[in-house]
C-alpha cells in the first residue's frame with residue numbers, strides 16, 4: 001500500500017427527515033445564500049423543507065445553476081453573494097449545484113480574476129463556509145474538495161480542488177431522489193461506478209481494504225442500480241445507491257492506491273464539445289479505455305473479472321474480454337449508450353476533443369502517464 005495523508009472533514013446527515021437537521025448546522029445568525037438549479041427542488045418539496053429549517057435567518061436565493069455549471073452564471077452568484085455580505089452558502093441540488101457553489105465560495109473572497117482558480121494560476125486562500133443538501137446521487141461532490149466548472153463561451157470544462165471548499169456538512173436524504181428522471185438516476189449509477197473503477201482498476205499495490213471496498217461498491221451498484229430504475233420509490237435501494245456514490249469519491253477508495261482518471265478527462269472534453277451528460281461520456285469512454293489498456297491493467301482486470309463479475313472459467317484473455325463486455329452490458333442495461341453513435345451525434349468532432357485535451361495539458365494521463373494523445377485518439381475512435 002502507498003503512503004497517504006487523508007483528510008475528510010464533512011459531516012454527513014443521512015436519512016429521511018434529515019433536512020430539518022440543517023437548523024443546527026448553519027450558524028444561527030448566518031446570512032445565507034441558497035443556491036439551486038433549474039427548479040427540480042422547488043417542484044419536489046426539497047426547497048420548502050430547506051426554507052423551513054433555515055427559519056428566521058436572512059436568506060437570499062440564487063437559482064438557475066445549469067447542469068455542467070457555467071462560469072458566467074456562477075459569477076452572477078458571486079456578485080450577489082458579495083453585495084449581500086453572505087457568510088454561508090447552502091447548495092441544494094445535484095453535483096452541478098454543489099460544484100458551482102464550491103466555485104462561488106472560493107471566488108467570493110478571491111481578489112484576482114476568479115477564472116485563475118480554474119486555470120491553476122490562482123490558489124484558493126479562503127472560502128465562505130458551504131453546506132450541501134444533495135438531490136442526485138452521483139458525483140460524490142457532497143463529501144469531497146473538488147469541482148468541475150464549464151465555460152461555454154470558450155468551450156472549456158476545468159477541475160479545481162481545495163481543502164477550503166469541503167462542505168461543512170451534507171444532507172443525504174434518499175427520498176429526495178424519488179423525483180429523479182430515469183436518465184439522471186442511471187447517470188448517477190454509472191458515474192459512481194466509474195469513479196470506483198478509476199481508483200481500483202490500475203495495478204496491484206496490495207491494498208486489500210481499498211480493493212475490497214471498491215469491489216463492495218461495484219457489487220452494490222450492479223445489484224441496486226437496476227432496482228432504482230425499475231422502482232424509483234424504493235427507499236432502501238435509493239439509500240444504498242446514495243451512500244455508494246458518496247463513498248466512491250470521498251477520498252477513502254483512492255487513498256494509498258494508484259489512480260487513473262483518464263476516462264474522466266476524456267469525458268469532460270466530450271461534454272465540452274458535444275454537450276453530453278457527464279455520465280453519458282463515461283459510459284462511452286470506459287469500455288474502450290479498458291480494452292485499449294488491457295496490458296498494463298492485466299492483473300487488476302483479472303481480479304475485477306473474478307471478484308465483481310464471477311468470471312473464473314476460460315483463458316485469462318477470455319475472462320478480460322468478458323469483464324469488459326459485462327461492464328458495457330451493465331451500462332446499456334441502465335439505459336446509457338456505450339458508443340457516441342448511441343446519442344445520434346452524426347459527426348463526432350474527435351479532432352476538437354483532442355485539441356482541447358492538448359490545450360489542457362492532458363497528454364500523459366492514466367496511472368502510468370502513458371495515455372498520450374495517440375492513445376486517446378485510438379480510444380475515441382473505438383468509441384464512435
Ligand code: NZQ
Nearest residue numbers: 037038039040067068094095096135139141146179180278
Ligand atoms: O437543475 P435542476 O432543475 O435541479 O435539475 C437537475 C438537472 O437537470 C436534475 N435533478 C437533480 N436532482 C433532482 C433532479 N431532478 C429531479 N429530482 C431531483 N431530485 O438532474 C439534472 C442533472 O443535475 P446535475 O447536478 O448536473 O447532475 P450530476 O449530479 O450528475 O452532476 C454532474 C456535474 O458534476 C461534475 C460533472 O462533470 C458535471 O458537471 N462532477 C463533479 C465531480 C466532483 N465534484 O467530485 C466528480 C464527477 O466526476 C463529475 O465530473
Ligand code: ZN
Nearest residue numbers: 139191195278
Ligand atoms: Zn464522474
